[in-house]
Amino acid sequence: MSGMTSGGTGDEPIVYIVDDDDAMRHSLEWLLTPLGLAVRSFASADAFLAEHDPGRTACLVTDVRMPGMSGLELHEELVRRGAVLPVIVISGHGDVPMAVRAMRTGALDFIEKPLNNQLLIERIQQALRLAHTRREETRETDAIRARLAALTAREREVAQLVAAGKQNKAIAHVLGISLKTVEIHRHNAMEKMAATTGADLARMLTLVGGVG
Amino acid sequence: MSGMTSGGTGDEPIVYIVDDDDAMRHSLEWLLTPLGLAVRSFASADAFLAEHDPGRTACLVTDVRMPGMSGLELHEELVRRGAVLPVIVISGHGDVPMAVRAMRTGALDFIEKPLNNQLLIERIQQALRLAHTRREETRETDAIRARLAALTAREREVAQLVAAGKQNKAIAHVLGISLKTVEIHRHNAMEKMAATTGADLARMLTLVGGVG
């Protein structure tokens, strides 16, 4: 469930900025762009949610206090949506409970204004590295999921039983079909999944959560 | 690397309290004990580090400001030591950076004084549930590690190659020994590891990080 949105090759990392304050957005753009970072900024959480590309290697820098949806609510909404992009929350009038809430939601950091530019840049670079790592980690599982989706229903059933270490005979008994048929499905599944051995198949399915 | 300390059966969860303020410690004891919770309190981080049982299902409630090692330093030291117990940090004079630091270190929560007893109890119960879950998760891997340690060097080598999906013939070639010998080691390894199939073995070794 990641990385299969917006097929473009746009793989350079991007920094999303969400802040209702025009001056702050521009100031951040002026700070980050010279570093060779791609920046895309939004004046509201809704604008960000509507227009950003969830499939991209990116991080988000969001202010807390904004008209409409707050930065914290935006963060929580992203988590609800299963987003994986690292989030840095900034705030002009933050307090401890607010910071704790942001961190519990999974923010990489909660930074108070006035911003320490050096610290912010460091965090953003850390966030992008993290985004890249997560992307790498999901790359293989995405490929596996894609191949898994190409299996027929029967092949998937057989594949799961194979991955569980059952032998063909047992699988045939469980599914109420012939040993020969199991061998066919097993072979097709292994081929479609590009698995060399049964252990390979098992590894792939557990990576994807095929056991449940 | 967990749960193999202090062999006692003491499996009822315990709440560790670290605070230099006698009144606060006693107040927490009086709050928690009536709930049926085992409580053990310490007046300093050093005392806690010296006397607590790292193998136990437990959580830690620690104040930040204390003579000697602070609560944050204690938390960081525990993380360095690979501890897995959930930590709740409480503070009378906390600020945002302090809260962020605690949360980044992995605290479950950072709570300001005066304490909201109901909230604290809730968090402690959540922490103990989490500790229990983590313990369950490490229980199997601990058992696997123990069985793995009972293998001879040769058996471990063979087991890893088996788990990698290699067939006996290939393993024999790699190790420069006879197919027969591989079969013996394989059989012994499977028996000692209580694995029914090669896939089982693979699962165990990856759980323990046997591939890395």
Next chain:
DNA sequence: AGGCGGTTAGGGGTTAACCCCTAAGCCGCG
């Protein structure tokens, strides 16, 4: 010196996995 655990190796047989080929019934789509 004898015993014990680890490593090595073979004989011989059974079962399971894998490979190639054929083939039939079913269902949807052009």
Next chain:
DNA sequence: CGCGGCTTAGGGGTTAACCCCTAACCGCCT
């Protein structure tokens, strides 16, 4: 209606895995 994809199934052969038994060599400890 025929074609293709999915599922079903068998024949027949090769290879690999698994099981039981014997047996040698080495190092270490009693």
